[in-house]
Amino acid sequence: MDIKIDTHVHTIASGHAYSVLSDYVRTAVEKGIEMFALTDHGPVMPGGPHLYHLANQIAIPRVMDGVEILRGAEANIIDYDGEIDIPNYILKRLDIVLASLHPPCLESGSIDENTAAITNAIKSGKIDIIGHPGNPAFEIDIYKVARCAKEYNVALEINSGSFRGSRITSWDNCVNIARACKEVGTFVTTGSDSHVHCYLGEFGKIYKIFDEVDFPRELVITESKDKLKEFLSKRR
Ligand SMILES: [Zn+2]
Ligand SMILES: [Zn+2]
Numbered sequence: 001m002d003i004k005i006d007t008h009v010h011t012i013a014s015g016h017a018y019s020v021l022s023d024y025v026r027t028a029v030e031k032g033i034e035m036f037a038l039t040d041h042g043p044v045m046p047g048g049p050h051l052y053h054l055a056n057q058i059a060i061p062r063v064m065d066g067v068e069i070l071r072g073a074e075a076n077i078i079d080y081d082g083e084i085d086i087p088n089y090i091l092k093r094l095d096i097v098l099a100s101l102h103p104p105c106l107e108s109g110s111i112d113e114n115t116a117a118i119t120n121a122i123k124s125g126k127i128d129i130i131g132h133p134g135n136p137a138f139e140i141d142i143y144k145v146a147r148c149a150k151e152y153n154v155a156l157e158i159n160s161g162s163f164r165g166s167r168i169t170s171w172d173n174c175v176n177i178a179r180a181c182k183e184v185g186t187f188v189t190t191g192s193d194s195h196v197h198c199y200l201g202e203f204g205k206i207y208k209i210f211d212e213v214d215f216p217r218e219l220v221i222t223e224s225k226d227k228l229k230e231f232l233s234k235r236r
Contacts (some may be wrong), residue, residue, distance in 0.1 A: 001210060004034040006201045007096060008074065008131060008157065008191025013040045015047020017195035021060065021069075024197050029069040032200040035225050036067050037070035037096045039131075039191075044076045044087035044105045055090045068225065070232075072096035074131055075106035081115045082120025082126065091126055096232055098157065098191075100131030101138045104215040114138040119148040128235050132159040135175035142173070146180040149187075153235060155221055156186055161193025165204045171205075179213045187231065188215075190222045 009024055010017035021038065028036060033233045036055065041048040050118035057071035071094050084099050091097055099121045101114065118140060121127055133145055135155050149156050156177060160171035172204060181188050190206050192199045209215070217223060 006036040006192050007189045008193045010195045019197035025064045027197045027200045035068040037072040039072040039074040042075040044085040064150040070095040074098040080117045097127045098129045098131040099127040108138045111139045115141040122154045124154045129155045134170040135167050136169050140181045146184040146186045150184050155189045157189050157191045158206050159191050160206045187221045
């Protein structure tokens with residue numbers, strides 16, 4: 001499998017990432033990445049961007065040096081009711097919205113509480129993808145999340161950044177998520193969660209997970225631009 005779309009990328013606007021848009025565009029050209037999504041954090045993340053930063057992505061060309069750019073965000077789930085930190089009037093301006101659990105923005109609760117935080121975010125209709133659901137800091141009922149995502153046509157992310165940084169023990173969880181998505185028929189996306197441009201589109205570990213569970217290609221919506229665009233157009 002050779003995936004050319006990365007739906008999870010951070011710039012310096014996130015406050016704890018170290019590259020800018022032009023770094024990612026240059027790297028995409030070098031690596032043959034066809035499309036990536038800018039998904040800087042929502043404002044509750046310490047050092048995160050102002051909402052205007054997220055909203056003003058309309059200033060970014062749709063295509064730079066032949067690389068398609070999606071205007072997006074990684075919203076923070078801020079309570080167990082699944083509330084996120086980006087208001088609807090901003091979400092409406094974005095092409096793609098991830099929502100994720102992050103320790104600085106919500107304390108990990110019980111499995112039931114963490115699962116509710118994610119399933120309630122899915123049910124809200126505001127978000128397209130759950131970012132790094134394999135985070136071991138937030139134990140969840142994986143099958144409950146996979147079934148809910150399937151029902152509400154939300155994708156779960158297989159996140160290759162998890163194996164580099166703060167979620168390095170995510171492997172088993174990510175394999176189990178892929179297995180659950182295969183069984184339930186839930187869509188997945190591939191995200192590098194790059195905080196530095198050199199990791200853009202680095203999906204080697206994700207391919208290993210797909211191989212390990214013999215994951216069906218038809219559920220990988222980042223397999224082609226058309227497939228991702230169709231998914232997003234049905235949701236947005
Ligand atoms: Zn995240
Ligand atoms: Zn991220």
